[in-house]
Amino acid sequence: MVRSFRVAPGGALSGALRVPGDKSISHRSVMLGAIAEGVTEVAGFLEGADAISTMEIFRALGVRIDGPSAGRVTVHGVGLHGLRAPARPLDCGNAGTAMRLLMGLLAGQRFESTLVGDESLSKRPMRRVAEPLAAMGARIETRDGCPPVRILPVDTLRGIRYRMPMASAQVKSALLLAGLYAQGETTVIEPAPTRDHTERMLGGFGVAVARHGAEVTLRGGQPLRAAAIDVPADISSAAFFLVGASIAPGSDLVLEHVGMNPTRTGILEILRLMGADIEVRNEREAGGEPVADLRVRAAALRGIEVPPGLVPLAIDEFPALFVAAACAQGRTVVTGAAELRVKESDRIAVMADGLRALGVDATPTPDGMVIEGRGNRGAVFASGAVEAHGDHRIAMSFAVAALRAAGDVTVRDTANVATSFPGFEALAHSAGLRIESRERA
Numbered sequence: 001m002v003r004s005f006r007v008a009p010g011g012a013l014s015g016a017l018r019v020p021g022d023k024s025i026s027h028r029s030v031m032l033g034a035i036a037e038g039v040t041e042v043a044g045f046l047e048g049a050d051a052i053s054t055m056e057i058f059r060a061l062g063v064r065i066d067g068p069s070a071g072r073v074t075v076h077g078v079g080l081h082g083l084r085a086p087a088r089p090l091d092c093g094n095a096g097t098a099m100r101l102l103m104g105l106l107a108g109q110r111f112e113s114t115l116v117g118d119e120s121l122s123k124r125p126m127r128r129v130a131e132p133l134a135a136m137g138a139r140i141e142t143r144d145g146c147p148p149v150r151i152l153p154v155d156t157l158r159g160i161r162y163r164m165p166m167a168s169a170q171v172k173s174a175l176l177l178a179g180l181y182a183q184g185e186t187t188v189i190e191p192a193p194t195r196d197h198t199e200r201m202l203g204g205f206g207v208a209v210a211r212h213g214a215e216v217t218l219r220g221g222q223p224l225r226a227a228a229i230d231v232p233a234d235i236s237s238a239a240f241f242l243v244g245a246s247i248a249p250g251s252d253l254v255l256e257h258v259g260m261n262p263t264r265t266g267i268l269e270i271l272r273l274m275g276a277d278i279e280v281r282n283e284r285e286a287g288g289e290p291v292a293d294l295r296v297r298a299a300a301l302r303g304i305e306v307p308p309g310l311v312p313l314a315i316d317e318f319p320a321l322f323v324a325a326a327c328a329q330g331r332t333v334v335t336g337a338a339e340l341r342v343k344e345s346d347r348i349a350v351m352a353d354g355l356r357a358l359g360v361d362a363t364p365t366p367d368g369m370v371i372e373g374r375g376n377r378g379a380v381f382a383s384g385a386v387e388a389h390g391d392h393r394i395a396m397s398f399a400v401a402a403l404r405a406a407g408d409v410t411v412r413d414t415a416n417v418a419t420s421f422p423g424f425e426a427l428a429h430s431a432g433l434r435i436e437s438r439e440r441a
């Protein structure tokens with residue numbers, strides 16, 4: 001079955017809505033809850049395929065998990081050493097976060113396990129995690145650096161001090177989770193700040209994690225104590241609406257309870273540099289994470305050179321930002337974003353192809369893109385069809401592009417939208433996007 005979106009042109013986004021729960025925090029809530037002592041109650045859990053994969057994997061590792069039901073999940077923790085050998089390979093589906101973090105968590109276990117994934121995940125690089133884990137004493141086999149990943153039992157790991165060659169929260173998190181099972185201290189040094197949910201949440205579970213500048217350190221053997229987790233709405237899912245409302249004249253939209261962790265808000269800073277009108281309201285804290293409501297209104301955007309320092313803080317939002325750039329006055333240049341080439345798809349190549357198919361002058365570069373904005377008035381995108389290549393964020397980005405198209409936009413291969421944003425079509429439709437979902441054999 002192939003799913004696609006057909007989106008009629010024009011319209012504006014309005015009203016108030018809450019997008020689903022944060023994917024990064026949802027994965028971690030199950031992982032940390034599972035190895036904690038006691039019962040962890042999660043609210044606002046993302047009931048998308050990625051986080052569900054993580055849940056199923058921990059069930060296969062012997063953890064009792066109730067839910068999800070209306071965003072509520074209960075994880076009956078088994079403690080650091082309570083996981084059991086799985087009977088089958090553990091299927092991470094499309095979820096790179098599940099696979100990489102699990103590599104770290106499983107590396108220190110006394111049983112063997114194998115991690116597998118779907119077609120997209122099976123092409124993604126795992127050496128970035130396998131190599132530093134091997135330096136900790138883990139025994140990990142990959143197929144030419146890609147999944148499946150086989151993790152052999154070890155007695156113990158040893159802490160290391162590791163300077164990451166790329167800014168990756170998944171690599172950092174994998175090493176910190178392995179560090180829980182290691183003798184001595186594990187230190188990870190980041191070349192640039194990346195999302196810090198693992199460190200924050202470990203703190204919430206009672207683990208002492210020290211941060212000195214770019215270094216994060218924890219000592220092995222510390223037990224986790226169950227905690228209540230309130231998952232905020234995912235700013236990465238809000239991004240499609242932030243861009244959609246910015247580019248569609250007449251839009252005035254409120255996004256509620258959005259996670260505002262400063263390692264995730266690069267999208268707001270970049271859109272503001274482009275001239276977006278985003279008001280942050282009701283700033284508060286929920287479960288150790290800052291949250292706020294965001295009011296976004298249509299604005300005249302201008303092209304910018306995106307500061308490379310903001311790239312890791314908005315890494316998942318570039319597909320949407322490329323659409324915003326096409327609707328801006330002047331040229332936008334993105335550099336320092338080579339990591340986009342190893343996401344759920346090669347997001348530089350796939351976005352450039354799609355933008356060009358819709359008549360936009362977009363030039364891919366090894367580490368970014370140059371986009372000639374077509375201005376703030378009238379249609380920007382030609383009517384046409386684009387391929388999402390099974391990448392959820394590509395699919396949703398081109399769906400909102402239709403707000404400024406001259407005719408219908410068809411987006412093919414959209415089933416994976418459900419990995420991060422179940423119910424996207426209905427929510428977007430209720431806000432004013434003229435979207436329709438189709439399925440054919």
Ligand code: S3P
Nearest residue numbers: 024097167168169170171315316
């Ligand atoms: C994530 C980290 C990022 C991000 C991904 C989620 C996480 O990946 O792209 O969607 O939850 O740690 P990298 O660590 O590969 O940058």
